[in-house]
Amino acid sequence: MSNDAKYIDIQNVEQTFKTKKGNFPALRDIHLSVAKGEFVALIGHSGCGKSTLLNLIAGLTTPTQGVLLCADREIAGPGPERAVVFQNHSLLPWLTCFENVYLAVERVFSATENKAQLKARTEAALALVGLMPAAQKRPGEISGGMKQRVGIARALSMEPKVLLMDEPFGALDALTRAKLQDELLEIVARTQSTVVMVTHDVDEAVLLSDKIVMMTNGPAATIGEVLSVDLPRPRNRVALADDPKYLQCRKAVIDFLYTRQAHVEKVA
Amino acid sequence: MVAAVFHSPLEAPPVPAVAPTTSPLAKAMTSTPAPIPRKPARDLRGLWMAVLPPVMGLACLVLIWQLIASTSNSGIPKPLETWAQAVTVFSDPFYSNGPNDQGVGWNVLASLKRVAIGFGLAALVGIPAGFAIGRFEFLSRMFNPLISLLRPVSPLAWLPIGLLVFKGADPAAVWTIFICSIWPMIINTAVGVQRVPQDYMNVARVLNLSEWKIFTKILFPAVLPYLLTGVRLAVGTAWLVIVAAEMLTGGVGIGFWVWDEWNNLNVSSIIIAIFVIGIVGLLLEFALIKVATLFTFEEVKS
Numbered sequence: 001m002s003n004d005a006k007y008i009d010i011q012n013v014e015q016t017f018k019t020k021k022g023n024f025p026a027l028r029d030i031h032l033s034v035a036k037g038e039f040v041a042l043i044g045h046s047g048c049g050k051s052t053l054l055n056l057i058a059g060l061t062t063p064t065q066g067v068l069l070c071a072d073r074e075i076a077g078p079g080p081e082r083a084v085v086f087q088n089h090s091l092l093p094w095l096t097c098f099e100n101v102y103l104a105v106e107r108v109f110s111a112t113e114n115k116a117q118l119k120a121r122t123e124a125a126l127a128l129v130g131l132m133p134a135a136q137k138r139p140g141e142i143s144g145g146m147k148q149r150v151g152i153a154r155a156l157s158m159e160p161k162v163l164l165m166d167e168p169f170g171a172l173d174a175l176t177r178a179k180l181q182d183e184l185l186e187i188v189a190r191t192q193s194t195v196v197m198v199t200h201d202v203d204e205a206v207l208l209s210d211k212i213v214m215m216t217n218g219p220a221a222t223i224g225e226v227l228s229v230d231l232p233r234p235r236n237r238v239a240l241a242d243d244p245k246y247l248q249c250r251k252a253v254i255d256f257l258y259t260r261q262a263h264v265e266k267v268a
Numbered sequence: 269m270v271a272a273v274f275h276s277p278l279e280a281p282p283v284p285a286v287a288p289t290t291s292p293l294a295k296a297m298t299s300t301p302a303p304i305p306r307k308p309a310r311d312l313r314g315l316w317m318a319v320l321p322p323v324m325g326l327a328c329l330v331l332i333w334q335l336i337a338s339t340s341n342s343g344i345p346k347p348l349e350t351w352a353q354a355v356t357v358f359s360d361p362f363y364s365n366g367p368n369d370q371g372v373g374w375n376v377l378a379s380l381k382r383v384a385i386g387f388g389l390a391a392l393v394g395i396p397a398g399f400a401i402g403r404f405e406f407l408s409r410m411f412n413p414l415i416s417l418l419r420p421v422s423p424l425a426w427l428p429i430g431l432l433v434f435k436g437a438d439p440a441a442v443w444t445i446f447i448c449s450i451w452p453m454i455i456n457t458a459v460g461v462q463r464v465p466q467d468y469m470n471v472a473r474v475l476n477l478s479e480w481k482i483f484t485k486i487l488f489p490a491v492l493p494y495l496l497t498g499v500r501l502a503v504g505t506a507w508l509v510i511v512a513a514e515m516l517t518g519g520v521g522i523g524f525w526v527w528d529e530w531n532n533l534n535v536s537s538i539i540i541a542i543f544v545i546g547i548v549g550l551l552l553e554f555a556l557i558k559v560a561t562l563f564t565f566e567e568v569k570s
Binding site: 083 | 467468470471473474475476477481485486489490
């Protein structure tokens, strides 16, 4: 690829929603580029439009103004090359874990591969997140953390160019979340994926990402600051806990979120 | 048979009203039979609560019936007389002495057949129509006024139209069933489609699924619980309407039987017929609830 440094390129994007009370400006002046293989976290207070930005990259919504490029092509709609891990996993409850992943695999690879290969791919994806034992269970029969892992397996099984994650661990308890973060670190290191992840967890952002994009408060939110996290990989949460560089990054994000962008619950 | 005949009246009265049908029945269905097999004799209180209130309710009904029958000269037969009559009626349910004198079994089957045909046709038309109306806003805006206009019309008002068009009593009765049972299926299916969680549709969009895959893997399973509720309401309505329609059209059928027995001034037969109608309606409802629970997933409800 010619343009690996700007694998995802967001130019002057603005997003305005039409509501009953008139136009609501959600995002303005968004300029951002994500390099190939980079892990970027979007962080900000709730309502700051980080999910809106992720949906724009996913192609689920189109911007009011501006352009989004992925691998030098304009993002015109959603597609399997930009897989999304949804906040609430969004597994289809009437399909087993295997079938949920298979649905994605089949869509992407059925033109070029036979059934046995598709099955192998599905199994490999489930194995990647350690869920082969639960393959024949329905989402209703497994825990929240397992569901989220199936969601990740589904996204990864498509071999996407970009993995988009919308607060993937937001609904999980702290211990499960830590475990899945470690797994994600390992998977991303292995697959060399490009990841954009929405989060509101400072530790999660610092632990996982190469770059933290901090967003100002809405309405009309924009990117306030971009912080590079140049901690060496592989990262270990225990070792990082008293690493000065880690603490410095953490401090910078906290400072941005709670001092400069102290969230005021205000005025509807 | 005894138990069956006398078990129904409590549950039966709600049947005439379409909307309330579901809740009291559903409650009766789940609360009465469930605890008995699950905890045999251990949870005595639960067993007590499951058995005693319904039995007392039935006893009340029979008591009031007995009081009315014995005090007034309205001609209402006493419970015991009706019981004796029921025994003779049910001793030979499948006799046939010409079209106007057939056993209660034949009458019920004839009614069920009409309901099945009318309801089946309505499902054939109504369910696809519901999907189309739910999926495309244009169609929904186009048909909503029509549905709102036609749905409240009493089914029997359609009977003359059926007689006019089909030139026969039997197709007219089927037509009436068709027209009254199509609305709940259209409306519930359409609402179900509109309420498919946006998350699922986003999955479909991200995966770029084909319309066919969207329909079979997402839309249909997600709508199924709504659809089955529509089917249940439709069957309930159809069973209500068939009795009235058959009173008007004649022939063989439980509604006609009621009318025929009225002309013979055979009131105990009419009371038996009321119980039979109630029990058959109850069984239909029960069967459909069973089917519906098979297809309802934990996460769809929440």
